Amino acid sequence: MVGQLVEGPAAAPPARRGRRNYTPYLLLLPGLAWLVVFFVVPMLSLASQSLQTGDVENGYTQTFHFQNYVDAMSQFWPHFLRSIVFAGTATLFTLILAYPLAYFMAQKSGRWKNILLILVIAPFFTSFLIRTLAWQTILADNGLVVSIARTTHFTDLLQWLQLTSNDSLMNSKFAVICGLTYNFLPFMILPLYASLERLDHSFIEAAGDLYATPLQTFWKVTWPLSLPGVVGGTLLTFIPAAGDFINSRLLGNTTTVMIGQVIDSQFLRVQDYSIAAALSFVLMLTITVLVAVYVRRAGTEELV
Amino acid sequence: MTDKTSGDLKLSGITKKFETFTAVDQLDLVIPRGSFFALLGPSGCGKTTTLRMVAGLEQPTIGQIFIGSQDITDTKAYQRNVNTVFQSYALFPHLSIVDNVAFGLRRRKVSDHKAKAMEALELVQLAHIAKKKPGQLSGGMQQRVALARALVNRPDVLLLDEPLGALDLKLRRQMQIELKQIQSEVGLTFVHVTHDQEEAMTMADTIAVMNGGRLEQVADPATLYERPASTFVANFLGQSNLLKATVKRRTGTTAELDVHGVSLRLPVDRLKADTTELWLGVRPEKLRLVGAPDGAGTGADQHLEHNRLTGVVTDASFTGLATNYLVHMPWGQELMVVQQNDGTRSAARGDQVTLGWAPEHGFALNAKQDAHAGSQDQADDSGAV
Numbered sequence: 121m122v123g124q125l126v127e128g129p130a131a132a133p134p135a136r137r138g139r140r141n142y143t144p145y146l147l148l149l150p151g152l153a154w155l156v157v158f159f160v161v162p163m164l165s166l167a168s169q170s171l172q173t174g175d176v177e178n179g180y181t182q183t184f185h186f187q188n189y190v191d192a193m194s195q196f197w198p199h200f201l202r203s204i205v206f207a208g209t210a211t212l213f214t215l216i217l218a219y220p221l222a223y224f225m226a227q228k229s230g231r232w233k234n235i236l237l238i239l240v241i242a243p244f245f246t247s248f249l250i251r252t253l254a255w256q257t258i259l260a261d262n263g264l265v266v267s268i269a270r271t272t273h274f275t276d277l278l279q280w281l282q283l284t285s286n287d288s289l290m291n292s293k294f295a296v297i298c299g300l301t302y303n304f305l306p307f308m309i310l311p312l313y314a315s316l317e318r319l320d321h322s323f324i325e326a327a328g329d330l331y332a333t334p335l336q337t338f339w340k341v342t343w344p345l346s347l348p349g350v351v352g353g354t355l356l357t358f359i360p361a362a363g364d365f366i367n368s369r370l371l372g373n374t375t376t377v378m379i380g381q382v383i384d385s386q387f388l389r390v391q392d393y394s395i396a397a398a399l400s401f402v403l404m405l406t407i408t409v410l411v412a413v414y415v416r417r418a419g420t421e422e423l424v
Numbered sequence: 425m426t427d428k429t430s431g432d433l434k435l436s437g438i439t440k441k442f443e444t445f446t447a448v449d450q451l452d453l454v455i456p457r458g459s460f461f462a463l464l465g466p467s468g469c470g471k472t473t474t475l476r477m478v479a480g481l482e483q484p485t486i487g488q489i490f491i492g493s494q495d496i497t498d499t500k501a502y503q504r505n506v507n508t509v510f511q512s513y514a515l516f517p518h519l520s521i522v523d524n525v526a527f528g529l530r531r532r533k534v535s536d537h538k539a540k541a542m543e544a545l546e547l548v549q550l551a552h553i554a555k556k557k558p559g560q561l562s563g564g565m566q567q568r569v570a571l572a573r574a575l576v577n578r579p580d581v582l583l584l585d586e587p588l589g590a591l592d593l594k595l596r597r598q599m600q601i602e603l604k605q606i607q608s609e610v611g612l613t614f615v616h617v618t619h620d621q622e623e624a625m626t627m628a629d630t631i632a633v634m635n636g637g638r639l640e641q642v643a644d645p646a647t648l649y650e651r652p653a654s655t656f657v658a659n660f661l662g663q664s665n666l667l668k669a670t671v672k673r674r675t676g677t678t679a680e681l682d683v684h685g686v687s688l689r690l691p692v693d694r695l696k697a698d699t700t701e702l703w704l705g706v707r708p709e710k711l712r713l714v715g716a717p718d719g720a721g722t723g724a725d726q727h728l729e730h731n732r733l734t735g736v737v738t739d740a741s742f743t744g745l746a747t748n749y750l751v752h753m754p755w756g757q758e759l760m761v762v763q764q765n766d767g768t769r770s771a772a773r774g775d776q777v778t779l780g781w782a783p784e785h786g787f788a789l790n791a792k793q794d795a796h797a798g799s800q801d802q803a804d805d806s807g808a809v
Contacts, residue, residue, distance in 0.1 A: 325481050326514035328501040330528035330573070340527075344518045 170397035180393065192398040196382050200406065203379040206293070206368075207361035210300035214308040214357050215350065217301070222312035222349070223342075227321065240309050248303065252370050255299050259289040259371070291373040299367035304360065308353040315349025316342075351418050359407055379403055431492025432457050433478065433581050433613060438487035440473050447473040449637040451487070455581070455615060455630075460607050462616045462628035466660070466798070470637040471617045475583050478615065479508045491580050502531075507574035508583040511590070513566045515558035521545065521569055522554040528577040544576035545569075547606065564595045571603070575610060584616045588623060600626050621661045625649070633657050635798065649707075651694075655789050658705050660798035665711070665759045666789065669704040671695065678783065684755040689730045689783040701791035706781055708748070708760040713769045714780040728780030735759065737775045751777060 170188055174180035193200075225236045243251055258265055266289050269275045278284040283294040323345065327337040343350075365380030372378075379399065386396035433455040440448040448470040455461045463471040476482040478489060480501030488497045496504055507528065515524050522541050529537035545551045548568035558566055567587060574582050587603075588596045604627050607614045618624050624631050625645040633640040633648065633656070640660075641653040652658035655666060669681040669688065679692045681704060690704060714728055738758060739750040747770060749761040761779060763770065771777045 320512065320514065322510050322512050322514040323516060325501070326508070326510055326516070327527070329479055329481070329506075329508045330577070331502045331531040332527070333502055333531075336531060341516060345516075 166397045166400060169393055170401050172394050174394075176391045176393070185394070188394045188398040189402065192395045193402060195395075196379065196399060199377055199379045199382050200402070202376070203362050203403075204406070204410070206297055206300060206376075206378060207358050207364070210297050210304065210361050211308075211354050211358045213297070213301040214305050215354060218305060218308040218312050218353065219350075222309050222316050225309075226313050226316035226319070237313070240306050240313075243306065249366065249370075252299055252303065252366050255295065255302065255371055256290060259295050259298070261288050261290065265289065290371065293372070293376050295371035296368045296376045296378075299371045300361045300364060303364075303367065304357040307356040307360075311352035311356060312346065312349040315346045315352070319345050347418060351415060354414075355411060359411070362407055363403060431580070432490075433615070434490040435474070435478070436488045436490065438474070438477065438484045438489070440470070440477060440482060441485045446637055448477070448484075451637075451639060453632060453639065453642070455613060457580075457613055458611050460604065460614045460616065460627060460629045462618060462624035462631045463634060464618055464621060464624040464631050464660075465634035465640075466619055469634040471619075471634050472585060474634070475508075475585055475615065475617045478581065479506055479583055480504045481508075505577075505580045506583060507577050507579040507581075508585060509567075509570045509574050509587045511586045513558075513570040515566055515569055515573070517558055520555050520557060521550070521561070524558065524569060525573045525576055527573065532577075540576055541572075544572040547575065547609075548572045563590055564599065567591060567599060568602075571606070575606070575612070578610075579612065581613045581615060584614060586618055587616070588618075588620075596623070603627060625661070633660065635660075651787055652705065652789070654797070655703060655705075655793040655795055656798035658787070658789060658798070659796065663708050663760055663799075664705045665708065666703040666705050666795045667757070668791070668795075669702050669788075671700050671702070683733075684753070686733060688733075688786075690786045690788060691784055694786065694788045699788065703789040703791055703793070703795060705787045705789055706785055709746075709762040709764070710781045710785040711759065711761045711779045712781065713749075713761070713763055713771055714778050728782060731783055731786070732778055732780045733759070734776065734778045737771050737773050737777055740771065740773050749777075751779060 168182060169180070171182065171184045171186065172180040173183045173185045173188075221240075225233060225240075229236055257263065260266070266275075269278075269289060270287060275284065275287045275289070278289075278292075278294050279287070283297070284292040289295055319342065323341050324337055327341045328334075332340060363380045364378060365384045368376045368378040368381050380403075383396050383399050383403070386392050386399065390396075435451055435453040435455075438448055438451040438453075439446065451470075451474060453474075463474060465471045473482060477484050480496075480499065480503075484497065488495055490496065491505070496506075515521075516527065519527070522538065522545065525544055526537040526541035529540055534540065542551055542554060545554055548571055550565060550568055550572070553561065553565065558569065561569065567590075570587070571584075584603075588599050591599060600623060603614075603616075616624070616628060625648075628645065630642065630644055631648055632642045635656050641648060641657045643651075643653075648657060648661055652661065652664070655664075658664040658666065667683045667688075669683045672680045672682050672687065674680075674692050674695075677692055679690050679695055681688045681690055681702075683704060688704065695702070712728055714732065733751075733753060735751040735753045737749055738752045739748075741748045742765075744765065746765055747763050749763065749771065750758045751761055752758050759779065
């Protein structure tokens with residue numbers, strides 16, 4: 121044993137050097153293969169599709185028809201705008217709801233921490249679709265929520281804000297935003313929790329020690345140090361919410377149609393593959409640009 | 425900064441309980457303005473809890489805290505004119521060094537906060553890295569920034585929570601001297617919490633030794649060392665030989681003691697009037713190897729003639745500056761002896777030697793106390809000695 125320990129390093133380098141060149145690439149291979157087959161190839165096929173002309177019956181031909189993009193946007197730009205506004209609003213609400221909860225879980229919950237974490241993840245044990253359908257019941261006209269909203273004149277406020285069109289809650293912008301907020305809440309909580317959990321309590325004590333009031337401590341220390349979690353959470357919420365097609369279909373009406381729903385119906389019902397592909401590309405590009413601008417503005421690269 | 429808030433820091437009847445555990449028990453302490461004060465004790469002795477109560481980070485269960493004549497017990501941390509250098513430094517990672525230092529000044533809306541922060545950084549010789557982030561600095565630099573960030577506010581009391589604990593030995597020595605210099609330069613009250621007795625002795629004017637939530641002794645370093653008030657202090661600060669003794673008689677200024685059948689002397693003022701049983705303590709470096717047991721002592725050993733014990737050397741280790749001996753006594757106890765490497769007598773393992781010491785180098789401790797109190801911690805911290 122001792123002999124091996126002494127001789128080991130001297131004998132090892134030649135063998136290790138030969139292996140070192142290939143092992144990481146071999147390990148990368150399965151993941152790369154997966155990405156090529158299920159991401160790069162479909163992406164190229166989609167890109168190609170978006171520039172083709174024709175129809176399902178007679179087949180498509182590649183004509184580099186950039187007019188597809190112009191047609192898609194001129195027809196569906198309101199849906200784009202609406203998707204971004206809905207997703208942005210829902211993201212803001214999830215942040216407002218998730219931050220205090222994540223803070224409590226990370227800093228104050230003690231031995232309840234794990235139970236709370238399980239409760240946050242618990243909704244994932246049910247299907248996304250069923251959870252969204254449940255909101256139809258929650259917001260239904262004969263439900264408790266509606267009657268409370270009516271007696272407190274919350275429905276009037278929503279109408280004034282043009283989030284609903286009558287004194288119901290279902291089939292409205294309000295319902296869609298509620299659904300989006302609810303469905304993506306865990307995606308906001310978890311990164312915030314991870315970020316706030318790492319926050320050393322001595323920073324908060326140090327701020328107090330240096331004459332910062334609790335409010336100043338939050339804005340000068342806690343909030344900036346939790347920014348990586350805020351950015352992570354908002355991205356994980358905003359990106360899927362902007363492309364979502366379930367919430368607006370199940371909880372909205374014809375004036376709340378989001379771009380995900382449009383792409384879905386262009387592909388599967390209208391079967392205009394080229395327009396659908398063009399819309400998909402524009403959505404991807406829009407989100408990429410928004411995210412890039414947002415991440416730069418948030419300045420998180422300076423944080424450790 | 426008004427007269428009302430500046431002055432001595434006074435803890436009056438402070439008790440802090442955490443559920444069933446009493447961290448600090450009936451603590452009364454006055455820390456004079458402008459002094460460098462150390463709270464010394466093993467981990468869990470309540471020193472950090474005491475510091476956190478002064479900072480306002482913990483609320484005492486019972487008792488009051490005053491700065492000067494002002495009762496600050498119920499004020500929040502951010503309302504107190506007290507600043508802390510945290511053990512982990514707690515420098516804000518998202519702010520530059522100068523913004524870290526200016527943090528307290530900004531909260532107080534001090535107009536020229538930037539200039540004052542730079543001044544404080546110059547004091548700790550770090551003005552050149554003002555624009556860097558804490559993550560880019562070494563531990564020693566971060567420590568100094570943490571100090572500057574607290575100093576710049578000119579608090580009534582500056583608290584240091586084991587500030588040198590994370591530094592390596594060499595840097596720690598250097599920072600001890602630097603801290604002491606800065607303290608005398610700015611003249612603020614420093615309260616320094618540490619478990620390192622050498623660090624406390626090097627830096628502080630006054631040391632409060634804590635154990636089990638209570639004060640063992642409050643004194644200057646020399647008094648603590650030469651006249652420890654308890655077996656805990658005797659063992660925690662340096663090393664002590666404690667001999668079981670009974671008082672035989674008192675004559676004038678000298679008391680005659682019986683230690684396992686040997687007659688030894690001690691100045692009578694070291695004893696309480698009613699003491700009959702005691703621990704006679706003597707520090708290892710006060711013991712001398714004197715002449716052979718037949719009494720052929722040299723002239724220099726003459727004043728050691730009254731206190732003599734004979735034993736066999738069981739261990740001798742040469743450390744350069746000195747030689748450390750363990751000498752086995754006839755009644756089974758092993759005495760520690762540190763003999764300066766000054767060309768005087770030396771001995772080897774197995775030699776029979778006679779130890780002598782001057783009566784005034786002895787100290788008396790309560791016989792009811794545990795002779796080994798505090799010594800375990802001493803062994804744990806031996807790397808720092």
